[in-house]
Amino acid sequence: MNRSILLVMAALLFVALGCNLDQFRGGSDDEVPTPVTDTANDADSDTTADADDGNDSDSTSSSSDGGSADVSMDKFDKIEMGMSYDAVKGIMGSDGNQTSMTKAGNREMASYEWKGEKFAAIRVRFNNDELSYKSQTGLTPANGSADISQAKFNRIEVGMSYDEVKDIIGSDGEMTSHSKFSTFESKSYRWKGSGYSNIFANFRDDKLQNKTQSNLK
Known part of the structure; x- marks a missing residue:
């Protein structure tokens, strides 16, 4: 029985010595991680942007x-x-x-x-x-003297030159506009007849693009 008591006392002494040893070493081997806190940048930054509207x-x-x-x-x-x-x-x-x-x-x-x-x-x-x-x-009177008619207008075809159209009508037209860009050139003419009749012709590079008329008989 005395031997059992001695064993119990020895065990208690061992436990007590182990606890004191941990305190002496500064704690357990398990470390609690230190929380990581994001630190805001207190420095103010100035940004200058030049606006460009692209025009x-x-x-x-x-x-x-x-x-x-x-x-x-x-x-x-x-x-x-x-x-x-x-x-x-x-x-x-x-x-x-x-x-x-x-x-x-x-x-x-x-x-x-x-x-x-x-x-x-x-x-x-x-x-x-x-x-x-x-x-x-x-620049000229609205009522002209050109000899124009529906029959002549019908003979004028897209693709004709100015001279071909002039030959059909029988006289020069009155230029109403002229433009030139690079190698392209456009001209518009008007023939004024009696009774406020008209023939309009638009040419590009001396080729008739379109024709219109008003009040022809």
Whole structure:
């Protein structure tokens, strides 16, 4: 019995010594992980962004009623493709009213008009100060003397040249517009007959593109 008591006491002593040893070593081998906390960056950062609208063109437009310019068919006929604004102004005898201005990269396009009495007007457009378009309205009487008819109109076919159409009608047409871009050239003509009858013809590179008529018999 004494031996049993001694064994129990020895076991208790061993346990007590083991606990004290753990405290002496600083704790158990199992470590509790330290929580990781994200630290916010207190430094303020300034960001500058340049806005780009993707449009590198500046355009302005203006218009004027005009009405006092000295416009005529003779002056219109003298205006030629490729002329500068100053050259056209010299023919017209006055500054035109600017109706639009567009700048896109290295290209600058400007439009002008000269208005005469009633509906008479000459309009032009320049590409880098070279004339690329001209048109006219009201420079001649509405009632003309061209010998036009429905029969002649029917003979005119798409693809004909200006000279072929002129031969059918029997006279030159009145140019209403002329434009040139790169190698392409377009011209429009009008033949005015009695009773306010008309034949209109549009040519591209001297080939008839379309024809229309009004009040023919």
